[in-house]
Amino acid sequence: xxxxxxxxxxxxxxxxxxxxxxxxxxxxxxxxxxxxxxxxxxxxxxxxxxxxxxxxxxxxxxxxxxxxxxxxxxxxxxxxxxxxxxxxxxxxxxxxxxxxxxxxxxxxxxxxxxxxxxxxxxxxxxxxxxxxxxxxxxxxxxxxxxxxxxxxxxxxxxxxxxxxxxxxxxxxxxxxxxxxxxxxxxxxxxxxxxxxxxxxxxxxx
Numbered sequence: 625x626x627x628x629x630x631x632x633x634x635x636x637x638x639x640x641x642x643x644x645x646x647x648x649x650x651x652x653x654x655x656x657x658x659x660x661x662x663x664x665x666x667x668x669x670x671x672x673x674x675x676x677x678x679x680x681x682x683x684x685x686x687x688x689x690x691x692x693x694x695x696x697x698x699x700x701x702x703x704x705x706x707x708x709x710x711x712x713x714x715x716x717x718x719x720x721x722x723x724x725x726x727x728x729x730x731x732x733x734x735x736x737x738x739x740x741x742x743x744x745x746x747x748x749x750x751x752x753x754x755x756x757x758x759x760x761x762x763x764x765x766x767x768x769x770x771x772x773x774x775x776x777x778x779x780x781x782x783x784x785x786x787x788x789x790x791x792x793x794x795x796x797x798x799x800x801x802x803x804x805x806x807x808x809x810x811x812x813x814x815x816x817x818x819x820x821x822x823x824x825x826x827x828x829x
Contacts (some may be wrong), residue, residue, distance in 0.1 A: 629662065634809075641791075642720050658679075661681065661682050661685045662679060662680070662681040662682040662685075663676065663681065664681065665680075665681030665682070665684050665685045665688075666678075666680055666681025666682075667681070668681075668684075669681060669684070669754075674814055683808070725791075740758035740759065740760060740778070740804050740807075741758070741759045741760065741761075741764055741828070742758070742759040742799060742800070742804070743757075743758060743759075743802045743803070743804055743806070743807030743810075744756075744757055744758070744759050744777060744797050744798060744799055744800060744829060745757075745797070745798040745800060745822070746777050746779060746790065746792055746796060746797050747792070747796040747797070748777075748779060748788075748792070748796070750791055754798075755779050756779070756780075756792075756807065756810060756811060757777040757778055757779040757780070757787075758777065758779075758804070758807065759774045759775060759776070759777055759797070759799075759828065760778050761775075761776040762774070762775055762776065763776060763791070767776045772793070773793065773794075774791040774792065774793055775791070775793070775794065775797055776789060776790075776791055777789070777790050777791075777792055777797065780811050798824050799824060799825040799826075800822055800823065800824055800825060801823045801824070801825050802819075802822065803814050
């Protein structure tokens with residue numbers, strides 16, 4: 625008598641758990657981010673106001689980022705930011721960290737020349753084994769018997785931020801019609817969101 629009830633309770637509880645966990649983690653991450661940013665910028669307002677006003681630092685951070693965005697989208701502002709960037713790049717340690725992060729961020733920018741060009745399936749790391757990757761560039765290798773055309777493919781190995789850059793010929797690559805954004809979701813989900821049927825493209829997009 626109690627076994628069906630126990631089984632039903634277990635099934636419903638697990639279903640609720642799997643729905644709740646992503647929501648709780650998301651709320652926790654957003655709350656932590658809010659608290660971290662608010663604590664940094666809020667100290668200035670705490671000093672002048674004499675008391676802490678929750679959220680004021682976070683709002684000011686959002687407004688500052690928005691203002692920088694406005695400056696960065698006009699010609700004069702771009703020149704100023706480029707000048708400041710050149711000055712900061714003179715600092716050795718800052719230069720290494722900044723350029724690495726900037727290249728990673730630029731890879732996801734739709735209007736960036738260094739953005740991922742296409743979501744592909746590469747025959748890697750061995751023949752008969754396939755991996756998801758992002759087509760990033762093309763290059764040619766001058767050999768004694770002619771020129772070899774290769775494609776640069778970034779294959780994530782640690783979620784999305786770390787991976788291998790491999791050079792493959794077109795015969796080792798399956799070009800897909802999956803948008804870059806959907807490809808990122810597939811990688812981050814560990815393959816859970818892979819569509820049942822992937823439509824291949826005959827050529828690069």
